[in-house]
Amino acid sequence: MEIVLNQIKSKYLEIFSLLDIDNIEKTFQKVASIKGPLEAKVFIINESISCHQLSKLKNHFDKLYICSLCIYSNNRETILSGKSLKIDSTFIKGQEIKNKLLLLNSKNKDDILHKGTLRSGDRISSNGNLCIIGDVNPGAIVSAKKNIYVWGKLLGIAFAGKSGNINASITSLYLNPLQLRIADVIAIGPKDKPKNCYPEIAVIDKRTIIIRPHIIQN
Structure with a gap:
């Protein structure tokens, strides 16, 4: 799972990986100092994420100044979990996700x-x-x-x-x-x-x- 935080006013971009969604406290401590408003995009390839897991992730996002949250995944169960929590969730192919991440990673080069x-x-x-x-x-x-x-x-x-x-x-x-x-x-x-x-x-x-x-x- 790759998470992209975009600071709207300064266009600051932070991209980080979340390897264990059940143990995310340390990961979010690293980005807690980033000031909002922020746009958050979550890219998930070949992973089935439950409603409970996404709810836990959303609770951590709520602690930040997030004005929009979107999920992109090639797993239909993950998309259904996101929509059940009223998170903007889009099904796209795995290669399209890789292309989007490539474009985002290129912005600071x-x-x-x-x-x-x-x-x-x-x-x-x-x-x-x-x-x-x-x-x-x-x-x-x-x-x-x-x-x-x-x-x-x-x-x-x-x-x-x-x-x-x-x-x-x-x-x-x-x-x-x-x-x-x-x-x-x-x-x-x-x-x-x-x-x-x-x-x-x-x-x-x-x-x-x-x-x-x-x-x-x-």
């Missing part, structure tokens, strides 16, 4: 390499460069303080140079985004699909985002 497709609702952010081997589907959002590289289709929203770096760029094998942003310059994606069969790069030129062929020189 610098350069990030992500392998896999980002679907609608997924978000990934880097404090350095961001390289994605896979597609960024419509509804997904990717951002980086430096450059963004998508080794696949960029169909969602991309924000490079989020700290104000006007020299940042966005590169993709197939560039057809809903929106591009570099520093404080924003561009809406083209209505027509790209006809080119080569990588393209988006950069700022005279306060406008332009797209041109991305030529890699040896």
Whole structure:
């Protein structure tokens, strides 16, 4: 079981494992000093958690300033236990849980390499460069303080140079985004699909985002 606490005001993120739900006092002592309001997400893979166990977990959350609590699991009994306690509980596949945890763990890292497709609702952010081997589907959002590289289709929203770096760029094998942003310059994606069969790069030129062929020189 993985627990994610998100401090809403400061966007502070704490991720920790709970190996024994029947002995959770020591685990919660470590996070008792985190000030709220907090959002709590509980990810459970291949575990059947009873109503009694979840009730005990919820009681510990109640001691913190929790404004929302969600459970994600691939075990239907766990989901039913959560719903019986009126906890927001969602059934998703185990691989989807792993992908969500990967994205959350990546938030505090610098350069990030992500392998896999980002679907609608997924978000990934880097404090350095961001390289994605896979597609960024419509509804997904990717951002980086430096450059963004998508080794696949960029169909969602991309924000490079989020700290104000006007020299940042966005590169993709197939560039057809809903929106591009570099520093404080924003561009809406083209209505027509790209006809080119080569990588393209988006950069700022005279306060406008332009797209041109991305030529890699040896």
